[in-house]
Amino acid sequence: MIKIKKGVLLCLLMFTSFLNAQFIVTGKVTDTTNEPIEFVNVVFLNIENNEIIKGTITDEKGNFTIKSDRKGEFNLQISFVGFENYIKSINSSINLENIILNSINELDEVVIAARKKIIEKKEDKIIFNVQNTTLNNGNDGIEVLKNAPIIWVNNANQVLIRQEPATVLVNGRKINLTGTDLSNYIKNIDSENIQTIEIQTNTSANIDGNVTGGIVNIILKKKPLGLNANVKSYYTLYNKELFDLYNGASLNYGSEKWNAYLLYNFTKNKGNGNFNSEFIIKENLQSQLTEGYFNNQKDNHNYRLGFVSELSKNQEFGLEFYGTNSNNTFNSNNNIIIKENDPIAKGDNSLKEFSKKYIYNTILNYNYKIDTLNGNIKIIVDYLRHNFNNIADNNSVYEFGNFIDNTEKNTTNSKTDIYSIQADLFKQFFKKFKTDVGTKYITTKRYNGLLSETLTNNTYISNDRTSEFDYKENILAGYISVGYNLDEKNYFKIGLRIENTDFTSLDKINGDRNTHNYNSWFPSLYYSRELSNKNSISFSYSRRLRRPSFNTLNNRVNKINDFRFDIGNPNLNPEFINKYEISLNKKNNFFSIYLNNITDAINGVWRIENDIAIHQNLNYGTNKQYGFEYSLKSNLTKWWEVTGIGELFHKNFKNFNFNLNKTTTFFNLQNSIKINKNTSLTISGNYMSPFLSANYINAENYTANLTLKKSFLNNKLNVRFYYDDIFNSQRDRNNAEFTDSNFSFFQKRNTRSFTIWLQYSFITKNKSRNSRNNSNNDTKGRL
Numbered sequence: 001m002i003k004i005k006k007g008v009l010l011c012l013l014m015f016t017s018f019l020n021a022q023f024i025v026t027g028k029v030t031d032t033t034n035e036p037i038e039f040v041n042v043v044f045l046n047i048e049n050n051e052i053i054k055g056t057i058t059d060e061k062g063n064f065t066i067k068s069d070r071k072g073e074f075n076l077q078i079s080f081v082g083f084e085n086y087i088k089s090i091n092s093s094i095n096l097e098n099i100i101l102n103s104i105n106e107l108d109e110v111v112i113a114a115r116k117k118i119i120e121k122k123e124d125k126i127i128f129n130v131q132n133t134t135l136n137n138g139n140d141g142i143e144v145l146k147n148a149p150i151i152w153v154n155n156a157n158q159v160l161i162r163q164e165p166a167t168v169l170v171n172g173r174k175i176n177l178t179g180t181d182l183s184n185y186i187k188n189i190d191s192e193n194i195q196t197i198e199i200q201t202n203t204s205a206n207i208d209g210n211v212t213g214g215i216v217n218i219i220l221k222k223k224p225l226g227l228n229a230n231v232k233s234y235y236t237l238y239n240k241e242l243f244d245l246y247n248g249a250s251l252n253y254g255s256e257k258w259n260a261y262l263l264y265n266f267t268k269n270k271g272n273g274n275f276n277s278e279f280i281i282k283e284n285l286q287s288q289l290t291e292g293y294f295n296n297q298k299d300n301h302n303y304r305l306g307f308v309s310e311l312s313k314n315q316e317f318g319l320e321f322y323g324t325n326s327n328n329t330f331n332s333n334n335n336i337i338i339k340e341n342d343p344i345a346k347g348d349n350s351l352k353e354f355s356k357k358y359i360y361n362t363i364l365n366y367n368y369k370i371d372t373l374n375g376n377i378k379i380i381v382d383y384l385r386h387n388f389n390n391i392a393d394n395n396s397v398y399e400f401g402n403f404i405d406n407t408e409k410n411t412t413n414s415k416t417d418i419y420s421i422q423a424d425l426f427k428q429f430f431k432k433f434k435t436d437v438g439t440k441y442i443t444t445k446r447y448n449g450l451l452s453e454t455l456t457n458n459t460y461i462s463n464d465r466t467s468e469f470d471y472k473e474n475i476l477a478g479y480i481s482v483g484y485n486l487d488e489k490n491y492f493k494i495g496l497r498i499e500n501t502d503f504t505s506l507d508k509i510n511g512d513r514n515t516h517n518y519n520s521w522f523p524s525l526y527y528s529r530e531l532s533n534k535n536s537i538s539f540s541y542s543r544r545l546r547r548p549s550f551n552t553l554n555n556r557v558n559k560i561n562d563f564r565f566d567i568g569n570p571n572l573n574p575e576f577i578n579k580y581e582i583s584l585n586k587k588n589n590f591f592s593i594y595l596n597n598i599t600d601a602i603n604g605v606w607r608i609e610n611d612i613a614i615h616q617n618l619n620y621g622t623n624k625q626y627g628f629e630y631s632l633k634s635n636l637t638k639w640w641e642v643t644g645i646g647e648l649f650h651k652n653f654k655n656f657n658f659n660l661n662k663t664t665t666f667f668n669l670q671n672s673i674k675i676n677k678n679t680s681l682t683i684s685g686n687y688m689s690p691f692l693s694a695n696y697i698n699a700e701n702y703t704a705n706l707t708l709k710k711s712f713l714n715n716k717l718n719v720r721f722y723y724d725d726i727f728n729s730q731r732d733r734n735n736a737e738f739t740d741s742n743f744s745f746f747q748k749r750n751t752r753s754f755t756i757w758l759q760y761s762f763i764t765k766n767k768s769r770n771s772r773n774n775s776n777n778d779t780k781g782r783l
Contacts, residue, residue, distance in 0.1 A: 027096035029062045036062030045075040124526045128197040138718040141189035157183035161214030169217040195221045202540035205479040205495025212544045228252045234757040238750040258309040269298045273749035280742040292334025300326040318365035325358045345401025349561045355390040375427035386416040407455040415447045436481040446471040448554040468508035469554040489530040497522040548572040566615045590631040598623040603694035608740045621655025639674040651692040662692035682707040699733035722755035
């Protein structure tokens with residue numbers, strides 16, 4: 001019996017000794033985009049001779065567990081082809097949590113791309129992995145976005161999500177340009193430099209409250225050293241006299257610790273169109289018909305100069321200057337016919353305008369990585385100056401009727417200064433919590449001046465429409481956003497943004513002053529659950545506001561002709577938007593049901609005063625839109641890829657006079673056909689049935705386009721031929737009912753065109769780093 005007890009005691013001592021000797025190391029391996037890496041080698045190495053003692057590999061989620069039954073100290077080595085090795089000394093059990101492997105060179109990014117699906121869902125973002133598609137060479141940023149899911153890029157190169165302009169970011173920082181300036185910027189991003197496109201239909205707390213649409217974030221590749229340059233040119237022909245011309249060049253050079261870049265382009269546009277519009281005054285059934293044509297010419301210069309430097313391993317500093325100058329000439333001639341039962345007046349009106357605009361923008365970025373807190377601090381300082389000057393000569397001559405011929409000159413000047421500073425802190429706690437906190441301050445100063453003069457006895461004399469107006473606005477914002485992985489399948493994110501807005505407006509002619517201060521709360525909520533086969537379902541909610549543009553926040557009165565005027569409104573309030581969405585993501589298919597509810601909606605309203613039509617922006621009711629959206633991106637064959645959006649939505653506009661409803665269908669389809677290794681053909685088109693915009697009912701619209709692409713010299717030279725709006729079908733047509741009138745409008749611009757496009761790239765053996773400065777000054781969009 002004693003021997004048995006001794007044997008049991010000896011076994012217990014040996015087992016205890018074994019437990020004391022064994023230790024376990026766990027962790028998760030990801031790349032710099034936080035993407036899990038599968039099949040990574042994880043080994044224990046003998047410190048003295050690097051002999052492998054024990055080894056394992058990571059699973060599909062990047063997780064690993066490795067055990068040792070030996071005492072002592074070992075080197076833990078984590079390695080994967082194309083990445084820098086991770087080595088850490090280990091002598092006891094430890095959970096290393098998230099281990100990030102850095103890529104070695106550009107080849108590594110190809111390795112990463114090869115492991116990723118083309119489209120993935122990650123937290124509240126849809127990830128489009130560009131480098132894993134045929135778009136990864138010889139395309140520009142606009143072409144990439146045209147092929148991305150959910151996004152619609154129309155023929156004017158506007159980036160839209162659910163018919164609303166999207167906010168575009170590069171590497172997480174907002175590009176504060178609009179219209180052709182924004183499209184030109186995106187066109188100058190080569191697809192070779194784009195790693196992924198992140199798409200959000202919901203809006204997070206870290207985004208300005210004034211951002212109401214979806215978000216498109218272009219993530220650039222991290223490149224090694226060297227020189228990268230390209231020149232680009234295209235010519236678009238509408239007819240013998242109408243064209244668009246673009247010439248541009250960019251240069252990017254990076255060394256071990258710094259990166260410099262330069263971009264310049266010049267555009268010249270000549271266009272024309274015809275139009276007609278009519279008011280029917282309800283009281284006397286008087287018709288006011290205006291019909292005519294217009295032509296315009298615009299010259300535009302854009303330039304950007306930037307510098308980014310790594311001050312230390314954890315610090316980066318950047319400075320950028322951006323500028324644009326443009327001259328625009330606009331001429332219009334139209335007939336004016338006033339009739340009740342019979343014509344009572346007929347005249348000719350001519351308008352000649354010349355405008356000059358310039359924007360200067362300076363951006364300073366500072367980033368600091370806090371290793372001890374597993375976090376990052378970002379500071380952005382931004383200054384923008386915007387000047388606009390316009391001279392308009394307006395002349396009216398009447399064939400008959402009780403109206404007096406007249407000539408006017410209207411000189412408009414606006415000056416805007418916007419200053420902003422922003423600080424953000426990102427921190428990750430353990431593996432489950434991600435926290436974003438930040439603050440932002442924006443101050444805007446705006447001057448609007450109008451000198452209106454009437455020609456009297458060969459002398460221009462100022463009339464009563466002359467005005468001067470000052471506007472100052474201060475916005476102080478703070479936010480917090482927390483994301484939490486409940487478990488491997490459930491993700492939850494909640495955020496709150498608070499903005500205080502204080503503004504003062506001053507009429508410098510009569511001395512009227514208006515001040516206002518208000519607080520706005522913007523909660524946001526997102527929840528997603530992963531289903532089987534990597535499918536997922538999600539719900540989101542956010543509250544947003546849309547502030548009126550600075551162009552309307554004044555008291556100016558602009559003359560269109562003797563019977564139509566457009567006036568400002570310094571008393572406009574912002575409109576508020578509540579957005580709800582339920583989405584199902586199934587492989588490369590996306591299904592969404594959504595509701596957008598807008599209160600105090602800002603709309604352009606016409607009213608009649610003494611038989612004169614006056615247009616003014618007002619807070620004019622509520623808009624509701626709910627709908628179903630389906631988006632897909634699929635390779636039907638090895639040579640045929642389809643990208644499409646289909647949408648069925650219903651809009652309701654309601655105020656004290658009207659309750660209007662309209663159901664609309666929309667689809668956009670793009671077929672990319674690969675003819676051979678260097679040649680492809682794209683056939684695209686879109687259609688929208690009649691739709692409601694406030695109390696305007698817009699006619700259906702459709703278009704079809706063809707693009708042929710060919711590359712030469714190992715993809716250094718790329719050539720394209722575009723045939724846009726094949727059926728010449730693009731036009732604007734709408735009608736609306738107002739309290740005292742009915743209004744109809746038609747306009748046709750030159751839209752059918754043929755374009756030849758050329759780009760040549762100069763690349764050294766080691767490509768440039770492609771770091772960039774960008775701004776988060778969302779106020780610019782209101783210019």
